[in-house]
Amino acid sequence: MKKLQANQAVIVKGVAGQYSLHRYEPYFSGIAVARGIFRKDKIIPLPGDLVEYSASGDPDIPFVIENILPRKNELKRPPMANLDILLITVSTGLPEPDFYLIDRMAAYANILNITPYILLTKTDIDDSNVSEILDNYRPAGFPIYQLGFENEMELQRLKNDIRGEIVAFAGQSGVGKSTYLNLLFGNSLMETGELSHKAGRGKQTTRHIELFPTGISYVADTPGFQTLNLAETEITGTQFAAGYPEINRLSENCRFNNCTHLHEPGCAVIEAGSDQINPKRLKRYQFLRSELDSFYQNMY
Numbered sequence: 001m002k003k004l005q006a007n008q009a010v011i012v013k014g015v016a017g018q019y020s021l022h023r024y025e026p027y028f029s030g031i032a033v034a035r036g037i038f039r040k041d042k043i044i045p046l047p048g049d050l051v052e053y054s055a056s057g058d059p060d061i062p063f064v065i066e067n068i069l070p071r072k073n074e075l076k077r078p079p080m081a082n083l084d085i086l087l088i089t090v091s092t093g094l095p096e097p098d099f100y101l102i103d104r105m106a107a108y109a110n111i112l113n114i115t116p117y118i119l120l121t122k123t124d125i126d127d128s129n130v131s132e133i134l135d136n137y138r139p140a141g142f143p144i145y146q147l148g149f150e151n152e153m154e155l156q157r158l159k160n161d162i163r164g165e166i167v168a169f170a171g172q173s174g175v176g177k178s179t180y181l182n183l184l185f186g187n188s189l190m191e192t193g194e195l196s197h198k199a200g201r202g203k204q205t206t207r208h209i210e211l212f213p214t215g216i217s218y219v220a221d222t223p224g225f226q227t228l229n230l231a232e233t234e235i236t237g238t239q240f241a242a243g244y245p246e247i248n249r250l251s252e253n254c255r256f257n258n259c260t261h262l263h264e265p266g267c268a269v270i271e272a273g274s275d276q277i278n279p280k281r282l283k284r285y286q287f288l289r290s291e292l293d294s295f296y297q298n299m300y
């Protein structure tokens with residue numbers, strides 16, 4: 001995240017046209033409305049936006065958003081901007097990992113210039129899927145954290161690696177997103193009264209996105225990534241392939257420039273060894289790619 005100046009802040013929440021602004025250094029927190037010009041231009045300020053603000057003169061809503069700084073990225077669902085890191089949370093036990101979901105989320109993140117981290121949870125009670133997950137995602141080069149209730153070192157490593165970034169948890173229900181949000185930031189969440197009771201609840205009841213200022217980062221709990229329909233995001237087959245770091249690397253040696261890595265002769269991805277791309281992950285890529293390509297073909 002960029003360093004903010006004295007008239008700049010992050011939108012951490014937006015409800016009914018009122019925006020909560022926050023800045024760590026120098027500390028600032030306040031409620032703002034957006035300038036009318038945004039509505040006219042159909043620009044909707046989003047959580048994660050870096051904005052410039054000024055005083056409004058209205059004691060109820062003391063600030064006005066004057067300007068939105070250029071966005072690094074923009075997500076439609078969940079609606080948020082400038083996400084730096086997606087914490088793809090996967091349980092090693094129950095619920096069983098959904099590898100297709102992990103693949104789709106990781107590719108989507110990469111395409112939007114968001115770094116995917118893989119968070120393995122519940123390693124303290126069940127490690128049956130750990131090696132399978134490592135085999136699948138190590139060749140991709142994704143940072144992987146093995147978290148369990150007795151693994152304080154890994155938690156500290158993760159905390160350190162998200163410092164200063166805008167971060168969102170994603171993953172199936174019950175994998176531990178809220179649990180680890182609390183474990184990572186327990187102390188600082190407790191300091192902010194409004195946040196503590198909310199983060200303590202197991203289920204999120206509201207649908208809007210909220211970024212929690214955790215003292216070192218901005219973190220969203222469960223931003224509606226439980227499912228992710230690639231066709232809905234309007235990502236093309238070629239873009240999708242580019243969301244796989246190991247395919248990107250290997251495809252330089254494919255015979256054809258526009259290789260889909262589905263069936264072509266001389267495809268370096270298909271011919272690669274299992275240490276370069278996991279064979280099961282490649283199979284899933286081929287399934288998802290075919291599905292996506294035929295979705296677009298059937299549209300016309």
Ligand SMILES: Nc1nc2c(ncn2[C@@H]2O[C@H](COP(=O)(O)OP(=O)(O)OP(=O)(O)O)[C@@H](O)[C@H]2O)c(=O)[nH]1
Nearest residue numbers: 121122125148149173174175176177178179202203
């Ligand atoms: N033993 C153990 N239990 C865990 C771990 N992580 C989460 N749990 C438990 O798993 C259950 C579900 O955790 P939550 O944090 O509520 O899961 P969630 O991902 O937020 O789920 P949704 O809000 O429904 O999307 C809780 O009972 C947690 O205590 C872990 O690393 N080890």
Ligand SMILES: [Mg+2]
Nearest residue numbers: 177178202203
């Ligand atoms: Mg939760």
Ligand SMILES: [Zn+2]
Nearest residue numbers: 254259261267
């Ligand atoms: Zn190829």
